[in-house]
Amino acid sequence: MNQTTRALTGRQLAALLPEVRGARPAYRHLSKAISALILEGQVALHVRLPSERALAEALRLSRPTVTASYDLLRAGGYARSRQGSGTWTALPEEALPHHVTRVLPAPESTIDLARAAPSLPPRVLEEALGRIAPQLVLHARRTGYHPYGLPGLRAAVADRFTRRGLPTVPEQILITAGAQHALTLVLGLLTAPGDRVLVENPSYPNALEAIRRARLRTVSVPVSEHGWDAGIMEATLRQALPRLAFLMPDFHNPTGLSMPAEVRARVLRAARDTGTWLVIDETTAELALDVPAPAPFAALAVPNAACRVITLGSMSKTHWGGLRIGWLRAPSQVVTELAAQRVASDLGGSVLDQLLANALLDGVEDLLPAHLEQLRVQRAALSGALEEHLPQWSWRLPSGGLSIWVDIGEPIAVALAERSLEYGVRIEGGACFATDPGVLENRLRIPYTMPPAVLREAVGRMAAALAEGLKAPSATRWPPWVV
Secondary structure, three states: OOOOOEEOOHHHHHHHOOOOOOOOOHHHHHHHHHHHHHHOOOOOOOEEOOOHHHHHHHHOOOHHHHHHHHHHHHHHOOEEEEOOOEEEEOOOOOOOOOOOOOOOOOOOOOEEOOOOOOOOOHHHHHHHHHHHHHHHHHHOOOOOOOOOOOHHHHHHHHHHHHHOOOOOOHHHEEEEOOHHHHHHHHHHHHOOOOOEEEEEEOOOHHHHHHHHHOOOEEEEEEEEOOEEOHHHHHHHHHHHOOOEEEEOOOOOOOOOOOOOHHHHHHHHHHHHHHOOEEEEEOOOOOOEOOOOOOOOHHHHOOHHHHOOEEEEEEOOOOOOOOOOOEEEEOOHHHHHHHHHHHOOOOOOOOHHHHHHHHHHHHOHHHHHHHHHHHHHHHHHHHHHHHHHHOOOOEEOOOOEOOEEEEEOOOOOHHHHHHHHHHOOEEOOEHHHHOOOOOOOOOEEEEEOOOOHHHHHHHHHHHHHHHHHOOOOOOOOOOOOOOO
16 A cells, blocks of 8 residues: 655755765765665655755755766666656565465464563462452453443553553543554544554554555654654654554664654644644553653643543553453543444453453562563573674664564565574564565564573574575565564
8 A cells, every 4th residue: 555655855865864975986875875765664665755956955966966876766666757746766576575474373393583472470370360250250240341441440550651640540541452452443433544644664563454454544754773753753744644643652663762752742743733643552661671661652742732642552562462451541532432432343351351450450560570670681682692693683772672673784584584484483574564565674573572592592593594595585475463
């Protein structure tokens, strides 16, 4: 699905490019740098490039140099031009997406790195189940339908928002079957087919798929190794006027980056001016490993802007993916409308799961520190294994979240992922997280949610797969299932 065509100014593109003056020949270096930005997802597809004159002025190069560079981009398939319409970004025809993740379970011997979700210690689960047994007996005497969620769990989630710096009452909380369910409900209420939705590139694949299935048009903004560009985000909001923006500002999945406070403030102001709903995914916000846990994004909003911010949360990343409990925080009127909408699909969530979630949240202050320390140990094990077996790869150690976003140096992620599957490791290449097909082929997301020994074994297997040599990617395409 193509996103809406929009334009980059000469200054905006120049800010993304490395220094090319002095390089010989400069036009080839410029063409290579622009195509790299497209492949890495920092410049989206179907974006109009600045005019040759504008880019030449911004880079302080001659216009013939830029003209020759654009000619090379067109010849390589990275740009298209039409008289009177300018030049816009594209990809060569052979750059097609592939997926190796199967919806079917992997064999027992396969190390599954396609899912970034923790396990739950058995003793914690046993203790929580013991505590809720009497409550479950009482609930079993009633109908069990709670479209808004159990009152006790709504109050517990509201209290957590308040303690994190965002005063919240239970009427602002809707309990859902995970954050993905919450997003689907929001899309169904606030958007109609053909509406524009701003997303980050890269982004969470299942969220992108939900947006596509709702027949919405994505407009992407890049999240580079340096994070979010506030100017590009503001310009995109003004140009595209999206109905909704889906953002992951805290330990972003997959990059692990966090959005600075000043960028958050500018996004809030721009969204207020354009009337855009902000849907903020905070499922990893509490997984702060080296920095203090951030306050909720909506806490920065002024009152008249806060009413258009919806926050999504889940227990999948902090506790266990098998506990299908999530929530959203929104104005109470919106919560009421969403609860009425969800009745058409599931009438309400599982009472047992919600009682268990409430019990786990009640003890989260005791559970979370140990969980974070375990993640630090596993992150160190993964980083050490990468340094030992694959030192040619590069990455930045994230300060939180569940995974490392690795640059493997060349666009072979699909081939490596398919080869690694033969060695007993299931992993997804960066293209799975891209908003446009065929980009981010130089990236892998590697979660550190498994024991250190398993992570070291997985990296060793991937190194062996790489050393053995890569075959051409399979023509079979599989739907993504990445968490």
